[in-house]
Amino acid sequence: MDALNRDLSGPVSDDQIVDRIVAAVMERRLKPGAKLPENTLCDAFGVSRSQIRRVFIVLAQRGIVALHPNRGAFVASPTPEEARYVFEARRTLERSIIAETARRITAEQIGEMRNYVAGSAAAAAMDNRGEAVRLSGEFHIQLARVAGNPVTARFVEELVARTSLIIAMFGSRQSFSCSEGEHNELLEALEDHDGARATALMDHHLEHIERELDIQDADAETTDLREILSL
Amino acid sequence: MDALNRDLSGPVSDDQIVDRIVAAVMERRLKPGAKLPENTLCDAFGVSRSQIRRVFIVLAQRGIVALHPNRGAFVASPTPEEARYVFEARRTLERSIIAETARRITAEQIGEMRNYVAGSAAAAAMDNRGEAVRLSGEFHIQLARVAGNPVTARFVEELVARTSLIIAMFGSRQSFSCSEGEHNELLEALEDHDGARATALMDHHLEHIERELDIQDADAETTDLREILSL
DNA sequence: GTTGCCGATATTGTCAACAATAATTTCATT
DNA sequence: AATGAAATTATTGTTGACAATATCGGCAAC
Numbered sequence: 001m002d003a004l005n006r007d008l009s010g011p012v013s014d015d016q017i018v019d020r021i022v023a024a025v026m027e028r029r030l031k032p033g034a035k036l037p038e039n040t041l042c043d044a045f046g047v048s049r050s051q052i053r054r055v056f057i058v059l060a061q062r063g064i065v066a067l068h069p070n071r072g073a074f075v076a077s078p079t080p081e082e083a084r085y086v087f088e089a090r091r092t093l094e095r096s097i098i099a100e101t102a103r104r105i106t107a108e109q110i111g112e113m114r115n116y117v118a119g120s121a122a123a124a125a126m127d128n129r130g131e132a133v134r135l136s137g138e139f140h141i142q143l144a145r146v147a148g149n150p151v152t153a154r155f156v157e158e159l160v161a162r163t164s165l166i167i168a169m170f171g172s173r174q175s176f177s178c179s180e181g182e183h184n185e186l187l188e189a190l191e192d193h194d195g196a197r198a199t200a201l202m203d204h205h206l207e208h209i210e211r212e213l214d215i216q217d218a219d220a221e222t223t224d225l226r227e228i229l230s231l
Numbered sequence: 232m233d234a235l236n237r238d239l240s241g242p243v244s245d246d247q248i249v250d251r252i253v254a255a256v257m258e259r260r261l262k263p264g265a266k267l268p269e270n271t272l273c274d275a276f277g278v279s280r281s282q283i284r285r286v287f288i289v290l291a292q293r294g295i296v297a298l299h300p301n302r303g304a305f306v307a308s309p310t311p312e313e314a315r316y317v318f319e320a321r322r323t324l325e326r327s328i329i330a331e332t333a334r335r336i337t338a339e340q341i342g343e344m345r346n347y348v349a350g351s352a353a354a355a356a357m358d359n360r361g362e363a364v365r366l367s368g369e370f371h372i373q374l375a376r377v378a379g380n381p382v383t384a385r386f387v388e389e390l391v392a393r394t395s396l397i398i399a400m401f402g403s404r405q406s407f408s409c410s411e412g413e414h415n416e417l418l419e420a421l422e423d424h425d426g427a428r429a430t431a432l433m434d435h436h437l438e439h440i441e442r443e444l445d446i447q448d449a450d451a452e453t454t455d456l457r458e459i460l461s462l
Numbered sequence: 463g464t465t466g467c468c469g470a471t472a473t474t475g476t477c478a479a480c481a482a483t484a485a486t487t488t489c490a491t492t
Numbered sequence: 493a494a495t496g497a498a499a500t501t502a503t504t505g506t507t508g509a510c511a512a513t514a515t516c517g518g519c520a521a522c
Contacts, residue, residue, distance in 0.1 A: 085383075089382040092328070092380075
């Protein structure tokens with residue numbers, strides 16, 4: 001938590017803080033249920049409470065942070081139900097988006113995407129699971145950006161971040177070794193501008209990720225009884 | 232602006248204020264570019280500045296309000312580019328969602344949907360264009376809710392609200408008389424649980440709405456030169 | 463040793479005063 | 493009149509103090 005980052009450089013914008021926290025969530029340095037005390041974050045980013053509070057509102061809107069009145073901000077703990085909705089939403093969106101990506105992607109962009117895959121694989125090989133998950137997520141976000149619609153891309157961003165939380169909640173140890181292969185398959189389809197195949201692969205890929213999770217009621221460890229018993 | 236509503240009833244939650252402002256936007260009582268002074272809204276809702284400021288952040292996240300530093304909050308003025316993205320996003324999302332709606336919708340729900348259509352038509356007949364647009368939007372939101380995924384439904388909510396702004400920006404006089412007929416067609420397909428037909432109709436419907444708009448650079452009336460000249 | 467109560471501490475929520483900036487008005491100059 | 497500058501007013505942005513609430517620790521009772 002303390003190492004979310006040193007600032008060094010003068011004023012920090014709300015967006016920068018949001019991005020840092022999202023990155024920390026995607027790297028699983030911030031786990032579901034973690035408390036985010038205002039003062040701690042004020043010190044970490046060298047900003048005022050009011051700014052942190054603004055950031056909390058943004059993150060709450062994106063489903064990444066849960067705000068409990070008089071108790072503060074916590075990293076969200078997706079429920080099994082919510083997890084299913086998020087995956088379904090991702091399939092709905094990314095299935096369509098990838099077809100447009102297949103039409104538009106350039107050779108250069110494919111090269112960049114391969115870097116993401118390689119980076120994620122390298123991180124996984126070094127047992128840096130957090131970085132692996134984050135880069136694997138960035139892969140999907142980049143694909144959405146290539147499709148050229150910033151509105152849908154922003155939706156995908158939100159869903160990918162929430163997926164990181166879902167994986168943190170329900171992921172078993174060995175999952176996500178699969179992503180590298182499937183991502184490479186996807187890139188091959190994109191290289192051929194084969195939208196239909198890319199769509200099918202994306203659909204299968206997302207289903208695969210979801211199926212590898214053990215989505216059921218969270219264990220006691222990460223569970224806040226308060227939330228279970230109706231707040 | 233002053234008639235956004237009287238409160239009467241004790242404390243007002245952030246969500247209530249957000250909903251009221253969104254409703255005003257959807258009814259086109261708040262037009263693109265309209266300034267939203269903090270004090271005016273404080274008086275209108277009987278709340279403090281800090282609460283209004285929270286609300287602004289939420290609305291800005293949803294693309295309904297634009298925040299200009301040191302100048303305040305304004306109802307967003309979608310650009311032609313943004314308009315295209317929003318419509319494309321709606322087609323992407325609602326095309327898929329409607330298929331699920333077709334599977335799930337009950338006779339009772341179809342009856343409720345008919346009320347929306349009738350209400351919108353009645354409002355249009357009384358020259359209450361704002362109410363007609365709002366109910367027409369609610370129709371889409373309700374369909375998304377029936378599909379059962381609150382995550383995608385929330386995305387549709389945001390996009391529908393932004394569409395109201397787009398219509399306010401680029402709509403010509405007689406458009407939107409069409410919606411009643413197309414919405415009824417959609418309901419027939421849903422009644423038959425004919426997902427394929429519903430999908431095609433929704434696609435066509437959204438394309439139709441977009442095509443009836445005159446999406447090009449806004450006229451000077453609603454335009455802020457400041458924004459045109461870089462910022 | 464578990465429970466319940468109470469005080470102490472810490473954290474969050476709210477408000478009002480102040481600072482910073484923008485918008486408006488006034489007035490002088492051409 | 494139109495322009496420009498300065499002063500006034502209004503609005504937004506930020507801070508810090510205070511109130512409200514929750515959390516923690518100790519202590520007594522069972």
